[in-house]
Amino acid sequence: MKIPVRIGTRKSVMALAQTEDIANQLRAAASELDPEIVRFETVGDSDQVSKLLPHGGKGGAFVAEIRAAMLRGELHCAMHSLKDMPANEETPGLIVAATLARDPANDSMVLRKGLTLDELKASRGKGYTIGTNAVRRAAYAKRLFPEVEVIHFRGAADTRIRKLDNREKQRMPDGGEVGPADALIMARSGLERVGFVDRIVHDFTPQEMLPAAGQGIVAVECPVHEWQTRKYLALIDDPKARLFCDAEREVLWVLNGHCNSPMAAYSTINGSEMTLSASVLDEAGGLFIEATRTGPANRPRELGRTVGLDLLDKGAAAIIEKTRPE
Secondary structure (H helix, E strand, O other), X not given: OOEEEEEEEEOOHHHHHHHHHHHHHHHHHOOOEEEEEEEEOOXXXXXXXXXXXXXXXXXXXXXXXXXXHHHOOOOOEEXXXXXXXXXXXXXXXXXXXXXXXXXXXXEXXXXXXXXXXXXXXXXXXXXXXXXXOOHHHHHHXXXXXXXXXXXXXXXXXXXXXXXXXXXXXXXXXXXXXXXXXXXXXXXXXXXXXXXXXXXXXXXXXXXXXXXXXXXXXXEEXXXXXXXXXXXXXXXXXXXXXXXXXXXXXXXXXXXXXXXXOOEEEEEEEEOOEEEEEEEEEOOOOOOEEEEXXXXXXXXXXXXXXXXXXXXXXXXXHHHHHHHOOO
């Protein structure tokens, strides 16, 4: 008799692709399992006009409803993009039981037809608009293209590209509109999963745009007491991704950031050593604090704490407080 595993997920094309990956890996690891994908339309999916902050940030918009279903016993586990999971809080009764091998962590640029990257660079962005909902990407965009206008731009990956191509404006919570966008900054991993990798005109290096903590990592969360589920999820847990997760999220924990904080953290492993870089920026891109450390790869949280404290010593708290909602 097959063992059911109910996996909760958002219903976007990208979320479903990520969750199907989890299901396939579980089937390959344990043939007795029968994964079932349970789709949720979260408030962040149904409301594509508002900024995420009124919904409790990414955690409230994309995570809270699925977590509640797990705690009610309706799901065995749930898929999350690790970068969307709040790191400055814990949810009692839940645990990240698996992290899948990291996909490319970098951000990429997509342009409307008729515009070239050379034109955008030569103009320093003047007269053009870049669409993003991520304050981190907005801050880095202003550093790279100082005269560009960054506009609030929401939607699933495929929806955003459709809006870009159709020159659609983005409706705003106050009833107004912005746009249309000339360019988008999006996660390469997401573009790959929804089949739009051919639209990428530039992959940002970590030196140009440091990724969000956990970007490119799919996390599987489950109730702490679901020991059988945890046993099976351990079979698909990627050791390197787990180390990246622990180091980068520790930085966010130390900084006590929030969803409106332009913060970044990215780690790499070379042999037995891990190098971790993290940054805090103001949304306008004018203030920029960065810290990099190398340490033992098997002590990721310690490295994350050290880098986080370095940023605090350099004045990161003042930038974070400035962006904290009242």
